Amino acid sequence: MAPIASSAAGFDPRALRTRFPILDRKVHGHRLVYLDNAATTQKPAALLDALRSYYSNSNANVHRGVHTLAEEATGLYEACRGRVARFVNAPEERAVVITRNATDAINLVARSWGATLSTGDEVLLSEMEHHSNLVPWIMLARERGVVLRHVPITADGQLDMAAFASLLSRRTRIVALTAMSNVLGTINPIAEIAEAVHGVGAVLAVDGAQSVPHLPVDFQALGADFLAFSAHKMYGPTGVGFLVAKPELLERMEPVAGGGEMIREVRLDWASWNDIPHKFEAGTPNIADAAAFPAALDMLEDIGMASVRSHERELVGYALDRLLGLGWLEIHGPLDPDRRGGLISFVDPEIHPHDLAQVLDTLGIAVRAGHHCAQPLMRRLGVAATARASFGLYNDRDDVDALVDGLVAARKYFGVA
Ligand SMILES: Cc1ncc(COP(=O)(O)O)c(C=O)c1O
Structure with missing residues (x-):
């Protein structure tokens, strides 16, 4: 097996993608941007x-x-x-x-x-x-x-x-x-x-x-x-x-x-x-x-769990900055990347999370929308549902940028100023 190419985080997520056959597929004509890793992760060819x-x-x-x-x-x-x-x-x-x-x-x-x-x-x-x-x-x-x-x-x-x-x-x-x-x-x-x-x-x-x-x-x-x-x-x-x-x-x-x-x-x-x-x-x-x-x-083990964590910490920090930068999202959970893992739940007050997820899907971006099997927590947060982007080893800043562009496109699609 080819060694995992090195980067600041200890490996290169883009090089890693080539090990996951499913990440080659297109969704609605777009590159698959898979951001539903908290639900389940994709599988490397070695596993298959x-x-x-x-x-x-x-x-x-x-x-x-x-x-x-x-x-x-x-x-x-x-x-x-x-x-x-x-x-x-x-x-x-x-x-x-x-x-x-x-x-x-x-x-x-x-x-x-x-x-x-x-x-x-x-x-x-x-x-x-x-x-x-x-x-x-x-x-x-x-x-x-x-x-x-x-x-x-x-x-x-x-x-x-x-x-x-x-x-x-x-x-x-x-x-x-x-x-x-x-x-x-x-x-x-x-x-x-x-x-x-x-x-x-x-x-x-x-x-x-x-x-x-x-x-x-x-x-x-x-x-x-x-x-x-x-x-x-x-x-x-x-x-x-x-x-x-x-x-x-x-x-x-x-x-x-x-x-x-x-x-x-x-x-x-x-x-x-x-x-x-x-x-x-x-x-x-x-x-x-x-x-x-x-x-x-x-x-x-080859990548090392410390590198896994540092990659996802860096990515969630970048994603928090970019999502907060949009200025209209409600983001749930701690804003300090040291206190959270690589996932972000958010709500656009003008668009239902399911509608948001559907528009993102047309752009090849897979996020989850719903109660995430945590109905009491949804009640505590005062929301019926959220959208959730969750990261894996093969995600990088390009995926976060695609998500942010998708959220802007969704507002245009629904005519939200
Ligand atoms: C925090 C947490 N606990 C438990 C589970 C249940 O995992 P599984 O469906 O694999 O049993 C999940 C799955 O999403 C989870 O996120």
Whole structure:
């Protein structure tokens, strides 16, 4: 594979684009400007090759065969676990449960660790959570009479840390927070929060769906107990996600799905569980996509997560300047690029976000419009929807300029002076 060309940020986004076949395509006759990376990222050719190679050479079921293909498939599947453990500095490979996505990982924590909670126990969340980190806890509250509390956000879209301190108490059993908001871009001070959470004897579950793809994340340094994320937001395939957890907690947890793979012994009316992490992976897993995912991790490791962050920090700083420079947009979230990841949610008060996204699409620019699976946050912000541009490794200033030109064109199209 050709080396990744160097630039100030450590690599050249334009050179990187050539590795992503989809970025060659035209949309409505225009170059595709893909700014929906927070929803899912595009996939490098190396990942597509790894998928084809898996099915062409090694396809078999895992963990239960002695033939060559079964051993190869098992090796590839388990290699994914090992690579992910290394990528986030998990204490051991056993600390990594392979799930379907971040949502699945959060549900596992809510259902399994959540089953240790009783009526009146509290779960502390925040106003900026994605539905994936709200609904599993709402389900738990309905089932077990658990009380949900929410840390409010400040006017500039940061966690209100004073309110956090007063909401955290000995009644709190679980704190579940996003490390980076998919709407505001806010990066939350997870390490500081972890200390406070452990101080009251609670556990901290971190939604890393947006942070792990874009920031250097060291699970052990973070001090969290659980960390959930999805491969598809990391230039990897859909259908694979991860729960990284302290092994001693996984040991104490009950499985939430039963079936093959997760058992040690089964009788007609009784069963015992496999070791961690396998006791949480019932049934045939998504072997092919897990086997292919290391091809995406190769790319991220080759670039280095510090360079990924510095590229996106630079780009979001430039984008904030250009978007604010238009003079008419409402921009949500902190304006300091050090406090936010590479995404910006905005509203043109004269044009509905869906209309805006549609006009941008006619220019080949893909942004997301809607509630971004964060309806409570939309209510808190007093908007029904926003448009959101979210950056990836292959985006550069040209893409931001195209977005800004598109926003000007949309005003012309709708006859807004
Ligand atoms: C902050 C956050 N949490 C959780 C999720 C859910 O991820 P997935 O749909 O891959 O499970 C997303 C996806 O957009 C997200 O942005």
